[in-house]
Amino acid sequence: MSLTLKLASRNLFQDRLRFVATIVGIVFSIVLVNIQMGLFLSFERMVTTMIDHAPADLWIVPFGTKCFEDPSLLDQHDQTSILAVPGVAEAVPVVIGFTPWTVPGGGTTPVFIVGSQENAEGLHPWNLAEGSVAALSAPHTVAVDRTYFARLGVTAIGDATDIREQPAKVAAVTNGIRSFTTTPYVFTSLDQAHAYTGTPPNRVSYFLVRVSPGTDVAGVRQRLLATLSKVEVLTTAEFSSRSRSFWLFGTGAGAALFAGALLGAIVGTVIVAQTLYSSTKDHLNEFATLRAIGSSNLYIHKVIVWQALLSAVIGFGLAAALSLVIVMFTAETALPILMTPSLTSALFMLTVVMCVISALAAIVQVMRIEPARVFKA
Amino acid sequence: MISPVIEAVDVVKFLGEGAGRVQALKGVSLDLAPGELTLLMGPSGSGKTTLLSVLSSMLTPTSGIVRIAGQSTAGARPGALAKLRRDHVGFVFQSYHLFPTLNALDNVRLALDVRGERSDRAIAKAKAVLETVGLAHKETAFPNELSGGEQQRVAIARAIVGNPSAILADEPTGALDSENGHAVMTILAGIAKDPSRGVLVVTHDPRSLPFADRIIHIEDGRILSEERRDTAPRRWSTQNAVIQFAKVAEPVHSGWRRSASSPSPVIARSVATKQSPA
Numbered sequence: 001m002s003l004t005l006k007l008a009s010r011n012l013f014q015d016r017l018r019f020v021a022t023i024v025g026i027v028f029s030i031v032l033v034n035i036q037m038g039l040f041l042s043f044e045r046m047v048t049t050m051i052d053h054a055p056a057d058l059w060i061v062p063f064g065t066k067c068f069e070d071p072s073l074l075d076q077h078d079q080t081s082i083l084a085v086p087g088v089a090e091a092v093p094v095v096i097g098f099t100p101w102t103v104p105g106g107g108t109t110p111v112f113i114v115g116s117q118e119n120a121e122g123l124h125p126w127n128l129a130e131g132s133v134a135a136l137s138a139p140h141t142v143a144v145d146r147t148y149f150a151r152l153g154v155t156a157i158g159d160a161t162d163i164r165e166q167p168a169k170v171a172a173v174t175n176g177i178r179s180f181t182t183t184p185y186v187f188t189s190l191d192q193a194h195a196y197t198g199t200p201p202n203r204v205s206y207f208l209v210r211v212s213p214g215t216d217v218a219g220v221r222q223r224l225l226a227t228l229s230k231v232e233v234l235t236t237a238e239f240s241s242r243s244r245s246f247w248l249f250g251t252g253a254g255a256a257l258f259a260g261a262l263l264g265a266i267v268g269t270v271i272v273a274q275t276l277y278s279s280t281k282d283h284l285n286e287f288a289t290l291r292a293i294g295s296s297n298l299y300i301h302k303v304i305v306w307q308a309l310l311s312a313v314i315g316f317g318l319a320a321a322l323s324l325v326i327v328m329f330t331a332e333t334a335l336p337i338l339m340t341p342s343l344t345s346a347l348f349m350l351t352v353v354m355c356v357i358s359a360l361a362a363i364v365q366v367m368r369i370e371p372a373r374v375f376k377a
Numbered sequence: 378m379i380s381p382v383i384e385a386v387d388v389v390k391f392l393g394e395g396a397g398r399v400q401a402l403k404g405v406s407l408d409l410a411p412g413e414l415t416l417l418m419g420p421s422g423s424g425k426t427t428l429l430s431v432l433s434s435m436l437t438p439t440s441g442i443v444r445i446a447g448q449s450t451a452g453a454r455p456g457a458l459a460k461l462r463r464d465h466v467g468f469v470f471q472s473y474h475l476f477p478t479l480n481a482l483d484n485v486r487l488a489l490d491v492r493g494e495r496s497d498r499a500i501a502k503a504k505a506v507l508e509t510v511g512l513a514h515k516e517t518a519f520p521n522e523l524s525g526g527e528q529q530r531v532a533i534a535r536a537i538v539g540n541p542s543a544i545l546a547d548e549p550t551g552a553l554d555s556e557n558g559h560a561v562m563t564i565l566a567g568i569a570k571d572p573s574r575g576v577l578v579v580t581h582d583p584r585s586l587p588f589a590d591r592i593i594h595i596e597d598g599r600i601l602s603e604e605r606r607d608t609a610p611r612r613w614s615t616q617n618a619v620i621q622f623a624k625v626a627e628p629v630h631s632g633w634r635r636s637a638s639s640p641s642p643v644i645a646r647s648v649a650t651k652q653s654p655a
Contacts, residue, residue: 293468375430
């Protein structure tokens with residue numbers, strides 16, 4: 001072990017209480033940042049989960065649509081015009097909308113209906129745990145996610161209730177299809193969706209367009225725009241991005257998460273800076289001795305930066321372990337916190353940067369030490 | 378002619394600012410010759426510490442020249458001054474200034490580490506120097522497990538391990554009892570026998586006198602006297618030392634009084650050139 005590292009580690013561990021305070025500060029800070037960013041990632045995925053799972057090359061959406069949950073409607077008769085456009089293989093209508101679900105035990109709760117033409121490759125439930133998509137072709141049948149059983153007051157296939165005062169029976173159960181608004185998604189057929197959401201029969205929310213194999217998607221898009229009015233034609237990636245921007249930044253939800261993360265990083269930096277500064281102050285004579293015996297500034301900086309890095313590594317290790325526990329606990333909830341390898345790497349870098357920035361105050365302090373103080377002390 | 382390891386020429390140093398500004402050194406010139414142990418003596422506030430700081434390049438003189446190993450410190454950047462110190466100067470402090478979290482061996486190694494010497498050879502060198510000061514058996518001991526005398530010996534080992542040409546010691550026996558003080562001065566005197574090294578010891582302790590090859594008395598920022606001794610008895614004796622100190626001190630004060638009206642404040646004297654061991 002190098003002497004700078006040895007000196008740094010001994011300085012760090014000498015005052016155990018201060019060391020524990022430093023580590024608690026880092027852990028608190030990193031776990032807070034991790035939760036905020038983990039929620040952000042989770043929201044980011046959940047916000048676009050429907051768009052990302054739809055088998056579409058292009059989305060035809062009402063002009064000015066901000067996100068998937070937008071209540072604007074299209075004329076269902078446009079389907080004929082769309083199918084007439086060269087290169088279009090299929091145009092599948094989708095109806096969405098918020099509506100009240102009668103909880104069997106009493107009361108109602110809002111749900112988000114997603115209805116798609118049952119005999120086409122539309123926006124059907126995925127990750128099926130029980131039942132099948134085909135089961136949704138029966139009248140008054142729905143698919144719900146297991147995560148929301150308690151909220152919806154159901155426990156298994158066959159349980160019945162009312163949606164918008166119309167009968168509904170659970171015919172399929174999915175696993176892990178969660179809504180970032182925490183309003184449960186309920187899948188059903190297109191006709192049933194019209195009824196459950198109160199959408200007029202000649203109106204739909206979107207058309208999912210699939211182009212013929214080998215056809216240029218951009219060309220089809222241009223032709224669709226030339227044919228239809230008061231609509232936008234978006235690729236899946238564009239609609240995804242628009243939805244994400246609206247929910248995460250248009251509503252301020254993402255900014256709030258980032259603000260929380262920033263606050264966590266600032267708190268962590270201040271705590272580490274404070275403890276490094278006070279540790280350096282306690283070892284001023286030693287740093288003055290180093291300067292007196294001719295050590296370079298770089299050598300002294302190394303000692304302080306090693307202290308910061310050791311704090312970072314130990315603090316991050318504990319924070320990552322704690323975050324992992326939190327991630328595991330929230331995995332099956334309606335609000336899961338994600339922890340991806342890239343987020344973990346970014347957090348490690350953040351911890352290191354935070355600790356090194358924290359070392360600056362201590363370094364400035366050491367650089368002000370008069371080496372001649374060794375003759376007086 | 379032998380080149381001095383450290384040389385000061387007409388050094389003036391002001392400390393503080395405004396109304397608190399004082400002239401700590403008033404034209405001091407001295408050479409620290411290799412192969413000699415020089416004692417720098419003087420009362421508190423006489424400028425000993427300031428002179429030591431200037432000679433070691435920790436403070437820059439207001440005017441005058443300081444040369445370490447022939448290199449002038451004038452206009453040098455702090456990094457260059459630090460390099461001069463680590464390459465040419467070893468330090469021994471009154472309160473040792475060992476690193477409490479490092480053991481004796483690592484404390485000694487530190488002086489090599491700052492010079493970039495980190496190999497096994499550096500460890501061997503540090504062990505050898507610890508052996509020289511009689512602490513081979515204490516290399517794993519931490520400062521709080523060592524007596525004051527042992528700590529000072531570790532500090533001496535740290536000062537000499539890099540083989541500097543000058544050793545500057547600030548009151549090295551100030552915190553030690555008679556026995557340990559003797560041991561430390563004996564080691565420093567032994568180091569000064571090396572013809573490539575000069576040792577400057579700042580002290581008020583008259584018991585150090587018998588170890589000196591040269592005694593410089595400083596007062597009020599000026600060198601009052603310089604006494605060269607042909608043969609130092611190298612014997613630590615409180616009784617002898619006090620007698621010697623009295624012999625030196627009385628004429629020195631006379632000299633200082635004379636110097637008030639004299640154009641030259643520096644009075645070189647030669648007393649007790651030979652002292653028999655007690």
